[in-house]
Amino acid sequence: MLAQRISLLSGPGTAAAREAADAAAATGRHIIDLAAGEVMVEPPSSVREGAIAAIKAGTNRYTDSIGLMPLRKAIAKKLSAETGIAWNAEDIVVTAGAKQGLLDAALAVLDPGDEVIIIRPCWPTFPSQVLLAGAKPVFVDAQPPTYIPDIDAIRAAIGVHTKAIIVNSPNNPTGAVYDRATLQAIGDLAINYQMWIVSDECYSSFVFTGTRHESILMAHPGVRSRTILVNAFSKELAITGWRLGYFAAPREIISAAKKLQSHTTSNANVIAQHAILHHLQVGDGSFEREMHERLCRARDAGLLILSDLQEVATPGAGGSFFFYLDLSRLTSIQPAQSPVRSTDDIARLLLEESDVASVPGGTFGDVNGLRLSFGVSPDLLETGLKRVVETLNSLKTA
Template identity: 55%
Template structure:
């Protein structure tokens, strides 16, 4: 018999989508995977150099549980420059990717019965980790407000048990970038109600259409003592498999995280730590610039093709590297073959009939959304988007013709 907590969550929806792609591909089908939350790109030379040098020097032992002091100093310097707030290494914990940083935060901040505001659509791990901590995720729908939370809606969701608010900008899955006004209002609300802000900025390196990512602590310095900032190098340097992330938080929180991590994974991978340290000390930001250019071109390509969709509005795609389609008009039309269906049905049929893998919005608490990644190879993105457009439009056109004949 399994523990009761195993009933509180299922495997990551994005991981399941990737598994579906692999399974279909193994059968010899031509599969186009637009589900992956990663960028196809060469590793920055400074990362390779740092890792190879560490291996050649025979570095293979433990480091401090929450990362080497030199790396934490470098990260503190990075955060200080980005936020305009002076961080020290005592306020930094290095983790096995951003997921561990978030998991650590939920376990050291939340008690059973606490509630956490999670704007929806949301990355499913947010809700799962809150549940694992014995707390309750409280969803606040953002779909009617351009996928940015309405402050009045957040305030209405607060109860005496509310402990924290999750802020994920640029957002996964929607690509929404929270404006300064929204971030300031969230910070003021958190201060007024003595709440924590869990600020996930993993996609902060990539914004589009003149949008700019801002840290909530740079806008409202007073919220810093109530904020857990989480980031990683998985997206910004296209090194998802290296599993290296970090959190910035008050020293007392970092101390608790250190004790917790000492009983779970202990220190993050030592070679990955040295690789990132070498990059921070010697990198010139060229790698990040190249990735931004690559994603900007891919975004334009995807939007150009998706603009041909007849019953689906073009996504804003302000940040990150996802195109999030709102299928509500398609699914809600009585003339549509998809009437009464959900994004799960669309995604399943899309895979079965065209070999294109996407992530249905139900994974993110939204039964009407569909997430496509444009982080992959351009030719696969082009082919996948063309297949999707043809599939959705042809299906509907065919249904309208049949309906007219009846």
């Protein structure tokens, strides 16, 4: 008999879409994977060189549970430059990916019976980790086409048991980038109702609105004492499998994380820590700039292709590397006898008949959405999106 907590967790979600694509590819079909939450490029040479040097040096032992001090100093320097806010090593925890940072935050601040506001559509890890901590997710639905949350709706969701709010901008899956006024208003609510803010900024390197990423701490410096800023190197350096993230937080959260990590992972992978440290020491930012430029070109090309959709609005895709389609109009006009009535059906159709993998919105708590990644190579993106457009437009007259 399994523990009850396991029944609280959602299914694998995005991983399930990837597994379905892999299973189809295993039969010999050429699948264009637009489901993956990663950019398909090689990591920078500085990261690889740092890992190799650490291995050759015999770097095999435990580190401090919250990370190597030189790496924490380097991350603090990086974060200070990016946010314009002073950070030091004592504010930083190195984690085994952003997921561990988010779980640390949940376990550090939530008690059974607490409530956490989550803006939906959302990454399924958010509610799952809240449930693991014994707390209750309270969802606020952000509406298309912008998917920017309504502040009055957030305010209405706050109750006597509300302990925290999770902010994710740039957003996965919608690509929404929250404007300064929205971030400031969320900050005001957090102060007025004494809420923690958990700010997932893992897509901070990928903003395409003509401005730099703005953390909620930049928009509202007054929330620093109640904010846990979570980030990772997985996306920006194309090393999702290396599992190295970090968070910046008040000292009581740092102390809690030190206890938590000493009893879970002991420390993040030591080779990955040294690899990232080397990159931060010698990197000139060219890899990150080239990655952004590549994704900007992919976004522009993809939006042009998607503009040919007939019953689906062209997505905003202000940040992250996802196109998020609102298929509510398309599914609503399908005849009663149609085998395609939901976004799950559409994702299945795309995979089975068009050889394109996608992620249906139900994964993110939204029955109307479909997520497509533009992190693949330009030729595959063009082919894949043209197939998506052809398939969806064919449903209009099905």
